Amino acid sequence: MEKINKKNMLIKCGAILLIIVYIVLMCPIDIQNDIFFDIKQGEDYVVNGINTVDKFSIHDNLKYVSHHFMVNIITYIVYNLTGLTGIYILEIILTIMLSFLFYKANKIYVKNSIVAYFMIFLEIFFIREFISQRAQMYSYLLFLLEIICIEKFLRKSKKGYLIMLSIIPLLIVNFHAGVLPFYFIIIFVYLLNYINIKFRRFENEECFKKNLKYLIIPVVVGFGLMFLNPFGIDGIIYSFKTVSNKFITNNIVEFQPSNIYNNILFYMYLLLIAFTYIVSNKKIKTHQIALILGTSFMSMISARHFSLLVIVSVTNMDIFEDVIKSFYNKLKKGVEEKKVEKFKKSIIAILLFYTIVIAFINFAQMEKNLLPNKLYAIDGVEYIKNNIGKDKRIFNEYFWGSLMMLNDMKVFIDSRCDLYTEEYNPQTTVANDWIDALNCNKNYDSIFKKYNIEYVFIRKDSNLNEFLKDDNRYTLKYSDEVSVIYEVNS
16 A cells, blocks of 8 residues: 555656646747836836826826736746746646646636646646746636635535635735626626526536526626725726737737737647537537637637636536546447556656656746847946936837836836827827837938937838938937937938
8 A cells, every 4th residue: 555655656756747837848938028017117116105297208298007016016026036037937826726726717617637737738838838927827827716715616516716716806906806797708608507507518507506697796796806006096097908908919919819920829829729619529618618618719819718618617627527537438348458558657757758848948048048138128227327328218119018117217118018009098199109110101300309309219120211212311329239229320
């Protein structure tokens, strides 16, 4: 018995190690540009307290309401203590927590622990493009926790799960207010099980009906608690402003509709789900199909919502397990048992070796890849610091604004794009003026004069650079393979 326990313990430790190594492999090493403004915004909140005044752009009287102020503060504290390497490690820790909640959610629907474990690899693979140190990681954790609490309460009637469900809106509004409506959408989808549906393979979950009515409690309590944030109603309505913001939906890639080029994994995932629905013989519950169809539609409208589709897919794990068991049983019938076991061990050994090797390669390259020069024009930023100064009025690339903020430079625009649109600051045309000047849609010189621009810091391959290099009103001060800097001749 003791030998069996030791063997099981070794297997569990090996499984955990494999997951951790896999996560390290999946986590992007380069730091996302939003992290830099998170650091500076968090620093301002820690030093000066929570406020709604923008202090990092060249524009006056702009109001900024952070929709994830707690993430700003956490990111700053981690950076202040451990630097960018600590930020990368935080990303790994958050992803490990995400994989743990995926496992706990999988176990609700899946009887076989091995299947629940291996499904983590698939879930992390499909959500990989959204893994970062940004606020979205915290919302993924909270939505998985919400689904776990709902399922546990409906099955076991324990009040503790209702209490946790009631607190989650308070956490979401302070960690990532932009996704707050999705909390209520998930609960209302479960309430659809009240509808009497029996159509071929679709049916409502009868065993839930006893406790479904109590889900109104976290809806009511959570609605009240979400006002407990530093910005009040402004912190709550962020997502509604985003939906109606034309600049964001037209120019920010993750807010644009999904297509085969910007979101191929989404279409692969849809095919996988459709395949499992067709092959499985299990009845599909009302909330399962509603969550899948709803988030699929959201993903088509905005590419970033694909991550939510992956999150809610945990409610379909029983269907995935049914398909896996079906194929495994067919495999066993045609192959000797010893060969099946040998094949399984060989696959596990190869995966373990491969992930460990790749992970060590990633760690070896970590320092030089945290800030890729081609993404952030680091040399150009250094040139500004050493030769131009931090107090100049600079027209800059959107993607480089946050790094300039981190280096204490005032920016024309940065990743807080909502700040520069009229939906958030009435009468503000900064974002539209920026895109018009960069793409030469309008007279760039008049736009620069409007904002008293002294220097232009843009990509070398931009449309604007093609015009400026032949314009004698601008003097080239710096150039590298990524960026160019022009001085505006007075």
